Amino acid sequence: MEIVDFLHYEFIRRALITGSFIALVCSLLGVLLVLRRFSLIGDGLAHVTFGSVAIGLLLKQHPVYVSIPIVMLSSLGILKLTEKARLYGDAAIGIVSSIGIAGGILIASIAGGFNVDLFSYLFGNILSISKAEVFTSMVLSLVVLLIISLFYKEHFSTTFDEEFAKVSGINTKKINSILVLLTGITVVLAMRVVGIMLTSALLILPAVTALQIARSFKNTMVISSIIAVSAVIIGIYISFAMNLPTGATIVITNFIFFITAFLYRNVF
Amino acid sequence: MSVNILSVEGLSFRYNSLEVLSNISFSINAGDYIGLVGPNGSGKTTLIRIILGLMKPNKGNISLFGVEPWKFKDCYRIGYLPQRTQFNPYFPAIVKEIVSSGLFSKRRFYKIPDKPEEAMIEEAMRLMDVLDIRNKLIGDLSGGQQQRVLVARAIVNEPELLILDEPTTALDPETRERFFHILQELNQNKKVTIILVTHDIASIGKYASRLLYLDKKIVFYGSFEDFCSSVDMGSYFGEFAQHLICHRHD
Numbered sequence: 030m031e032i033v034d035f036l037h038y039e040f041i042r043r044a045l046i047t048g049s050f051i052a053l054v055c056s057l058l059g060v061l062l063v064l065r066r067f068s069l070i071g072d073g074l075a076h077v078t079f080g081s082v083a084i085g086l087l088l089k090q091h092p093v094y095v096s097i098p099i100v101m102l103s104s105l106g107i108l109k110l111t112e113k114a115r116l117y118g119d120a121a122i123g124i125v126s127s128i129g130i131a132g133g134i135l136i137a138s139i140a141g142g143f144n145v146d147l148f149s150y151l152f153g154n155i156l157s158i159s160k161a162e163v164f165t166s167m168v169l170s171l172v173v174l175l176i177i178s179l180f181y182k183e184h185f186s187t188t189f190d191e192e193f194a195k196v197s198g199i200n201t202k203k204i205n206s207i208l209v210l211l212t213g214i215t216v217v218l219a220m221r222v223v224g225i226m227l228t229s230a231l232l233i234l235p236a237v238t239a240l241q242i243a244r245s246f247k248n249t250m251v252i253s254s255i256i257a258v259s260a261v262i263i264g265i266y267i268s269f270a271m272n273l274p275t276g277a278t279i280v281i282t283n284f285i286f287f288i289t290a291f292l293y294r295n296v297f
Numbered sequence: 298m299s300v301n302i303l304s305v306e307g308l309s310f311r312y313n314s315l316e317v318l319s320n321i322s323f324s325i326n327a328g329d330y331i332g333l334v335g336p337n338g339s340g341k342t343t344l345i346r347i348i349l350g351l352m353k354p355n356k357g358n359i360s361l362f363g364v365e366p367w368k369f370k371d372c373y374r375i376g377y378l379p380q381r382t383q384f385n386p387y388f389p390a391i392v393k394e395i396v397s398s399g400l401f402s403k404r405r406f407y408k409i410p411d412k413p414e415e416a417m418i419e420e421a422m423r424l425m426d427v428l429d430i431r432n433k434l435i436g437d438l439s440g441g442q443q444q445r446v447l448v449a450r451a452i453v454n455e456p457e458l459l460i461l462d463e464p465t466t467a468l469d470p471e472t473r474e475r476f477f478h479i480l481q482e483l484n485q486n487k488k489v490t491i492i493l494v495t496h497d498i499a500s501i502g503k504y505a506s507r508l509l510y511l512d513k514k515i516v517f518y519g520s521f522e523d524f525c526s527s528v529d530m531g532s533y534f535g536e537f538a539q540h541l542i543c544h545r546h547d
Contacts, residue, residue: 064389
């Protein structure tokens with residue numbers, strides 16, 4: 030199939046625009062999360078999204094709009110558990126994530142009737158995204174990008190050396206809260222691209238690929254962004270041309286980028 | 298008249314039921330070079346963290362540039378080198394990015410460094426002899442080079458007070474001596490007040506204007522010469538140990 034034919038379809042154009050914006054945001058946050066060894070928060074919050082989507086469907090409200098505040102609160106919950114309950118990040122993520130899944134299953138079981146809808150969110154379908162969702166995703170992605178840019182120096186300093194950052198006058202608690210809140214918004218948006226099950230891949234894979242070959246922090250951010258957006262474009266094209274599930278194809282494309290970068294670094 | 302930079306009075310700190318610092322009192326004036334020494338678990342790092350406003354004491358008063366450390370806002374006046382274990386050595390940042398991050402305390406929002414700031418970054422890298430490796434990743438450097446990069450980050454703001462927590466732990470003796478020499482130049486030529494935490498009394502004794510020996514309480518506070526001639530220190534360490542510390546470099 031020619032690229033021009035591929036772009037002829039409006040649903041493809043919507044998917045490309047939305048997917049690229051969300052991938053860009055995921056790739057930047059992913060670098061910060063991976064370097065802080067907090068990357069599994071994406072997985073944990075995605076599981077919370079399962080529960081919040083169930084609530085949205087139960088209340089007959091759009092699951093994305095219901096999920097954003099719930100997942101943002103959960104992200105803060107993970108942070109507070111880590112800070113206050115003397116838990117390591119992975120244990121805090123495990124608690125919040127399992128509550129999300131259990132809540133989703135209970136709501137689905139009690140309410141009944143929307144299991145098909147709920148399970149469709151597990152695997153995502155970016156090709157069926159609506160105009161309103163494109164708009165929401167673009168606006169929220171731009172907000173997240175703006176906030177990351179405004180606090181770039183604080184994020185760099187806090188990620189590299191939190192104690193030094195505190196002494197430099199940076200409010201690291203605020204920066205950590207901003208990071209997890211932005212991750213919460215992004216995870217909800219990413220759910221439409223690759224589905225709940227694969228959201229963390231969009232956060233982790235571009236970042237770890239960039240870390241294989243990057244030659245500076247700024248360079249890591251740029252490479253991670255290019256890889257993430259390229260994987261979305263290539264993944265959507267391949268999935269459409271070969272009639273494959275889009276989310277899974279995007280993730281596998283990201284993984285191929287990672288293997289290539291890994292081999293480039295270790296073999297050449 | 299000397300300007301007081303740090304004043305500590307009757308400071309105590311407990312962690313749960315464990316007493317970490319007891320009734321600590323001392324003061325530091327502008328231009329001093331203090332060697333903060335003591336055995337493991339003696340409370341050196343806790344004292345530094347209290348001075349920096351990262352922890353609050355249970356008792357006592359502390360004043361940094363005339364303000365309680367946790368209310369202190371002029372962070373650019375302080376340069377800090379944390380212990381080596383505080384950062385990820387595989388972090389994908391180059392030397393220049395790390396040194397530049399030391400300027401962040403001076404401003405609230407991100408912007409590309411202007412010409413005077415670029416000059417400050419270059420001067421800090423030149424002083425620490427890391428200018429030639431400015432584009433290298435921190436993880437690709439030796440322990441000594443990494444330490445010099447972190448000191449460059451600490452001094453890029455041209456701070457009045459430089460606090461270094463065990464900066465020489467991973468350095469070989471030759472690099473360690475060179476490192477002490479650079480700090481001495483900063484103290485004498487740039488008039489930077491220094492507090493350096495170390496286990497190595499003999500090495501720091503040659504350079505510091507005063508030693509503060511801590512073991513939960515202040516055991517000694519004075520010059521290296523006074524330390525070496527002190528009968529009390531002879532009894533505390535044993536005369537043979539005191540002799541070894543004081544004459545290691547003879």
